[in-house]
Amino acid sequence: MIVKHLSDLKGTDDEVYGEKGTWVSRRFLLKKDGMGFSFHETTIFAGTETYLWYKNHLEAVYCVGGEGEIEDLGTGKIHPIKDGTMYALNNHDKHYLRSKKDMRLICVFNPPLVGREDHDEDGAYPLLDE
Structure with a gap:
């Protein structure tokens, strides 16, 4: 069983700030956790x-x-996002994400990220091994 609290991630390698300064990601589960x-x-x-x-x-x-x-x-098409909204990028959709107020998002990636990924020049995460 894996149990983590948000406070366990802050200030560690599992807290990643985007190079462009638009986001911070706290990564609860990664490829090494074996969840797929x-x-x-x-x-x-x-x-x-x-x-x-x-x-x-x-x-x-x-x-x-x-x-x-x-x-x-x-x-x-522009879709509003607020508390209770879900969206899925099922077609590798190119998109802009804009925030009016800090948006707190719960995200699932497949295949899993390994940890320190940041967006490349295409706006994508690279596929990395451990």
């Missing part, structure tokens, strides 16, 4: 916009606080 997915709590900082394209991963996200929007660049 990774599980994160990510805060998208208020007033920011982040371009993302998870070409190597599928992601499901559930908002538990804050407010913002996601813009699907394939369709041009």
Whole structure:
């Protein structure tokens, strides 16, 4: 059984700040945990916009606080995000994530991340081994 508290992650290697300063991700489960997915709590900082394209991963996200929007660049449609909203990037969708108020998001990635990944020039996480 794996049991962790958010406070266990803060200030450790499992707390990753994006290089562009738009988010922080606390990574509860990683590839090394053997669950077949990774599980994160990510805060998208208020007033920011982040371009993302998870070409190597599928992601499901559930908002538990804050407010913002996601813009699907394939369709041009903008979806509001607030507490209780879930979205899934099931087609490796290119998108912008914008935050009006700090958004607290619970995220699941498949395949799982290994730990310190940050977005590359395409807005993607690279596929890494341990």
